[in-house]
Amino acid sequence: MKLFISFWIIILSILIAGGCSDSEEIIAFKNVNLVPMTEEKIIANQSVLVKGDRIYRIGKSDKIKIPQKAKVIDGKGAYLMPGLADMHVHLTGEWPLPQLDLYLANGVTTVRDLDGRDFMLHWRQEIKQGKRIGPTIYAAGPIIRGYENNAPELVVKQKSGYDCLKLYAYFSKDDYKKTMKIAKTQNFYTVGHLPFAVGLDGIIAERMNEIAHIEELIWELIDFDRNKYLSAKEWIPYLKQVFSQHYKPSLHLEFQGIKNEYLQRIIAVVKKLESKNIWVNTTLYLDQIIIQKLFEPEKFIAHTTSAYLPQKYINSILQGKEKHQLQFKAGEDLAPVKYEIDKMILIELHKADIPIVLGTDAGTGKMGIVPGFSIHNELRILTENGFSPYEAIVTATVNASRVVEAMIGRDDFGSIEIGKRADFILVLKNPLDDVSNIKDGHGVMAAGKWYGIKETQKMIDPALLPTIPVVGGVVNVRTAKDEFITVIDIIIGKSFSGKLPDDIETISVIGPQGVLPLRKENFTFWPTADDFYAVIPGSPKVGTYTFTVTSGKREGSASDTQSSLLPIPVPGISTFSPADGEILRSKTPTFSWSAVVHFNNPVFYLFQIYDSEGEQIYRRGRNQGMTSHTVPAGILKPGEDYRWRIRVSDSGHWMEEQNRSHTKRLSFKMAQTLE
């Protein structure tokens, strides 16, 4: 808040005058190519002196005297550039490695959380005091969504210490006006969505300072009834319908078609923002990964940075229950259209010189945006869409500091100048040639601390990842003897580096009624699927089950919810073909069985064959309505004994299965000679 400005100006002038205490460490960066970001230039062979967290001298390497006690970092022709700022993050998510480390290791030396909590203010204090390592943190107060009964009053209640106010999409026109009025009298910088009832004209009229995502502007291209005053729950389905009605016709269009259709409308929207001094935050990488999550989830999971995602999140993708998978369900094709339009908006905003600041929406743990790593993708997307490398870097440095100035009255990072915060990245190749050169940072300085390449690499060392990839499921099983049992499957992911089953040391399961009496010894290991399974008499209790496995210091967990208990009928075997004990003479025998009726729900059949040792050698199905199957040649050997059975399930996907039944195993023998 601006109350503190004068205080900071005093501190700053003391620092510039060199009046800080002698105990502060001096760090000298020498022989560097300076990327000052004050304009598009490189200044060769420079030295930069830092005391505490401030730059106090800059000059030609041979002219600058380095104090004896200084810690010297010899740049040897490397490039010293300002650290990067991600101005739209969320620090609330749980990550396998500390989020603040992920930012630092990627050269992100400033973050702004857009849904703040008290702990971030503590972290910020600790980082400032050198008790915690991390980027400099700015934080908005907890989001005000607009549907709260007392939305405008919440502004007053936002505790002091937050740097800005985050407003969401559900304000009525009246409440938005009232809220903005209070925010302005309190001198709060406001950043937010375009509330559906308010729109761009409304936020311009009220002088909101920043739009939190480029994608918000997409709603300006569509006509819909802003006077609906629907509740939050009603807006979403309404807008989904409006959105797909509007954009469905575009689905057959190639990019050029989309462009022709929307360009004029986009230009008109962008024109409204001209010289309004309203910042627009990018968050475009999110668009790109939504498409990947919808169309190539395996590729998304296999991405190297996905190793840093919470296991819970990966599980939700595997189960098709991830936030965006659900949001775009039955409208997946809209995602690529939306991304194309968002990129067009970016291009036009840039052409029209609308102030743009970089943000990635990293961190919540519910969207798949990995802290720190995401900034390099966001920069890449900017340079793919009309920004020069310099212009792209400006959005994450100089512009970020200007936004902070608008928030708290201080523009003191983002460029390498005397008096500014000494947030740096040392990179080996010129970042103004290609923003991807920043990824291979060779050291980072943030909040008064220097981290060399060894330290930053250690922060993101994959060996530190504590998780073991796990998925788990619980299911209510009705057996051939008409008894109910609970089957638990815990499957270890392929990327587990240990030996199975030995390297999994412990297995534990917590059910709705507490810890289950199951240890690793109670599980059988099925190598084909890397599956530990256990059987307990009786149906499972309804509720959530959490499965945890450990291997040394590593741990992995997954959960599954049993939400219904339904008695799936066991198919009657009297009509099965072949009948129990038959001898088969065909190389490609056909098996058939009777269908079951299970209330009005669909059922899915799985066909399984076991050899004489009881090993499952063949399975096909989980198909709805499947009542026969022909086994291809070469699977069943002449003269051998086999058994087969049918499983009936309430889902075609094992992770979603809640209830199933199975028949007994019927035996058959293959003839000595097959036809």
Ligand SMILES: [Zn+2]
């Ligand atoms: Zn966000």
